[in-house]
Amino acid sequence: MDNSPNRTPAPQKKRGRAPRPIVPFPSPLWEDWDDPEDFAEALDLHMRRHKDTGYGLRRAVCGRDDKVESTTFTAWRRGDKAPRSATSFRILAALERRWRLPPGYFRAKLHHPGRMISNEALIPLPEPERRRMAWHLPDDFARLPQAKRDEIVAWVKSVIITGATDYRRFQATAMKQRFAMQFSATGTIRPNAGKYWPDDGRTRPVAAPPALDAEAKDLLEFKCATLTSRGRQRAGVWGPDTADQKMEHLGLMLGALVASPDGDVGGFGVALADVTFGLLAFPAVWDWYLGWRQKRRGFFTQWESEMLILGASLCRRETGWLRQTPALAERLTPIEGLITAADVAAAHADWNAVCDEQHRHALIRAKEIARVSRVHRDPFEPILPILEADSPVGEYRKITEEVLRYRPSRRRHPISAAESTRAFLMLRFGLHLGLRQKNLRQLLFKPRGWPATPERQLEALKRGELRWSARDNGWEVLVPAAAFKNAGSSYFRKNPFRLVLPDLGGLYEEIAQYIATDRAVLLRGATDPGEFFVKTMKSRSREAAYDQNTFYEAWRVTIQRYGIYNPYTGRGAIEGLLPHGPHNVRDVLATHVLKQTGSYEQASYAIQDTPDTIAQHYGRFLPQDKAAMAAGVLNKVWAA
Template sequence: MSISDEHVANIQNWLEHLILQHRKLPCIQGSCDYRMVAQETGVPESYFEPGTPHRELIDEQIIRLGLIELSTVNWLQEISISNQKGIPTYHELKLYGRSYFLSTGLAPSSINSYYSTLKQFMQACELSDESSTEPHLGSEFQSSLSELKIINGNPPVVARLRRWHGFQLFLIKDQSLPMKFADALSFLIGISEKNQTSIAGETGISIRSLKKWVSGRCQPSDLRKVRQLELALDTAPGVLTQRLFTSRLEHKPLFHIPEEWWPEGWDKRSNKYKRLAVIKQLSDSAFKSETYDFKRLFDKALATVENQFRKNNYNERLKLLINMPYHFKIQNWPNRLVSEWHILRKYKTDPDSFANEDRSSAWSSTTADIIQDKLEGFYGYLCLPCDSANLYQSGRNMRSCDLTMSWLSFSNVVKDYLDFRKSRSGKYNTGTVLFIETIVSLLRSGTGWIYQSPELKSNLPQKQQDSIDLLGGWEKHCDINREGLIKSLKILKSRNQIGYTREPFFPISPILDLESPLSPIMNALKFYARELQQTEKKNSKSVPAYAAKWRNLLLLSMLVRLPLRSKHWRIMSYREDNTGTLSRDSKGDWQLTLPFNDFKNHRNKKIFVDRNGEKAIVLSFNEQPLKPLVPLLELYLRDYWPTIVGGSERLFPSHSGKELTTMSLGDMVRAWTREYLSERSLRGCGIAGVLPFSIHAFRDILATHVIKTTGSIELAADLLLDSPEIVAKHYARFLPEDRLKRVFQELTIFGGDKS
């Protein structure tokens, strides 16, 4: 059966379409589904029978383009040896040889030379297609080589014949190879000349994991390690891989799950890979559990996979947007705009004085930096061309010399910018709210900076100046546009169009529901400390990675006692001249000195009150709650801090001796909570329903613990150095039933003793 040019074109076009659309190759149990290929290419299914040119073409292209993760297609499943002894004939050798050589990575253009060599070998030995490959290509292969004249002085011929000999041995071996992955692995190790230790050393797989795979207690999750085993055991690529995949499907079949459990739109055909991803999340024991428990585990696995696909889509969109920036950095702003911004920044950030007595509120330097970043986006949008076909790069086509703070007073311009942001991110977010609220405060009558700066009107083009005059002047213009922005914000909130991030207490809700929220964290820290002591080895103190674990232990032990923000931990310093954040007092006791200015709400004079001219909080390690940490602190400073400090003076530096960034510090804490507190923990101290969380969640846990154990929001506010109103609103999740429970425990009239 020859292959027509039309069929070749159909197959090539279909493969190119798969790649361009980022689609997966249709597969059944890890092998190409030729029935689906036939339907999608328009080529009759009979043309894809084993040994046909169409089948050979599609197999070559699949492997060449890397469209299938497994290095073999269907040929392993279709091997059928005619005689009962399992010895293949030369016809069977030819039938499966092409697929075998392709799966081993042999170039398709070289395969014809292998068939020519085999043909010469058969002619020299006077063999036909129906002849058995024993003994000439089997047990007496070496003697056959020495007798044949065709190989004299021709090493390539010998090499090809040796590969045919290897394929013959593989076919014989595969007939007796069990189909279960564990049994097949055990069989291959048994007939090889290697033991498990040597195989583990050769492949880089731990001997413990290898023993578990052989016994069937667990299966490998990394296909690369399975391929390394195939190489070490001198078997064809895909032999173990295929059995692993088949075994997984047998243990976790898709048809065990009711169809109505799957989300709408997750049909079997187009979402098979999503379904398999959910199955992979479920353990073997889950399929043996009761229906109620299995449904709960299934829903949990489904949510994990959906979040992962959502995250992947978000990352793809993010990569796309990163390649299309639009922010107009302040370094490139025209002088007039820079001057206006510096005046505004000075007005909002300077200490209270007669020069800014009319302002409604002040900004911290951090807030000013955030506003500056928002303005760089706003002015970048104004400068984008208005006729761009790309919506992600379409703006108002303004010249940079026309940019001024006055444009913030036009509600239609501001709303167009926020719509532009929505087209890029897919939603209005908390940044939208922040930007509108900032402009509303700047336009506020009497106290807003823009409202109090009518000279800004002269920086606008004449057309806009005339429209302001028609409205009744600058102040009227500011009032009207302010009301328009307030109305738009109310509409967005009433229609729930603001895409907020997940509820901040969601990852730690099971901890907050406990009678003593701090208890599991303290227990996890004790477990972590014991683990570090048990794993300590000779010279491990000089290993940065090990020293960093002790850094983490000290930081977390302090964090659970002092709910400071990320900034404090990053900039906390220690100097030998006793001038750092950590120092010794006149008695030689350790102490922490925390300047007021390092706190986010340092302007709150009710909380941060000067005493004797000192604008800092001093906490002694000779008092609770830091007193128990003195031995750990001194051990860290003596044995581990010198290993990682480098040229830095930070008490908690990075591995390389630099200051930790907000992201790296958050990732460190999140990694620890994942390993020792979350439901994903393998340490035995995880809590069901808890997800990895970062530094700020410790504030909420500690505040909730104080309120639950003392019943006082005021004490929690004192601990967080915040106002009771803020604590009650944002941090403390003191549930109403906890209040009732505490009251009922005090009452004895209902029977029972007072507990």
């Protein structure tokens, strides 16, 4: 026996059974099988067919740097987790090659086939932007060359996120500069609202100081109250939505006056303490604001003309709020380059004369701007590929079918499935009803078997309702005329809008499922607002009811994910489509009826309006369609 210290010890054998050799393409135990629709069931089936384990697959298809454990395959197999990363998708492709399955076999069975996650190294953007962009990236994004990745990201940001039109680019830039004055009476003051600091050039939302806030409250009460205060007169009343819009526009004007001239906004730099609604009685203030808007946009639009009409109405004799509030003159102080001491003295001496001058000035300026104003936002541009189709409604319907095609499993992903159903119903209701956004999002509902809300009560609420009609054996939508923006139109003649939804394309099944389970899943125990469409409640959500902005955003996201054809992923229903909101559906309906009938009157029935309004605003009746329709009539003579 050799006991020398230099003897090399014999290597010890590892304990346990030796691992099976890696077989790149194992033979299946059986050839015929019933293909399951679910990803987890399909993975389990093929693992059993080829007698594979999670440990074996980890060795066979995962790279050395892949952070995937053998337990990951077990979690996928049980349905506890699902592939969501670029690495996971690469492993799925390797499994398809190993088991001789068609490319994309597993990808098509995933409950979220339209979603993936990319890390910050691949897309150096803030997390919210990466999350929005992840829906629109191809599966092999991580393996593409950097130049190709940059091309895809640029296309997604330009076409899908922003919208690729000149107006969308302008709007995206403007939205980043928040400078508007916010008033407590409209509920617009946000937690981060503060004051401007002229020396730093930064902008942020401005909470109106108490005196200015009191003036805004008085204006709202004057225009919105059922009865005016004693001694005052007015012409017209603002509804809630109109009030929010007008106060937002006035807040933008006052905010621009306060904004620092050295910042991105390029405001005038008026001290916050000197701001009062009394400034709106001076032509110099309006001329500065008009010049500021022209410089910012590059030209005038109808918006400036309408703003001037609002300013003129505030100074109108007998009914103007400014004219009937002479106390505003007490808060005026000279502002260098804007209002002189003589202007302030004139306001104290004769407030009516100052209002007369501003009223004349505003009307003259409105006419001048109307003559040179240009269209910045073409309402038809985002949906032009749909309007140019032979059947615009049939083209838009493709988006609803795309939503259902990518809807995940309710059992595995109940919230995402409920959101897909809600998106489907939003679009389908829009296509069948032709309602404005306000009427659609405020639509109440009663489940089948429940008594309908009396029409008089709906009229008081100014809302419509979806309810089951036993007489027609179908879902009926009834909206009182008072709920419409154009309630005084000859279309209504004080009669309600009533339509029984057709039981076509699986609509009734989706309504039943949404009411039975999906709507409650979205509410997640929150207070039910009673409206048919509700938001997805999260920990930071305050209420389940949609407002104008959140409903628009929900519609826009649906179009981004399912409507716009993405050449890099192959997903999306319509090539050339751009993001848009629910208002464009009315254009689709009007154009469809015009193309089919050539009648402005029949098109007006589709969107509850008058033929004159259709001819001026809503219908896009292309000249070649008119010629083709006339030729069809004349050609019948030769065919006889």
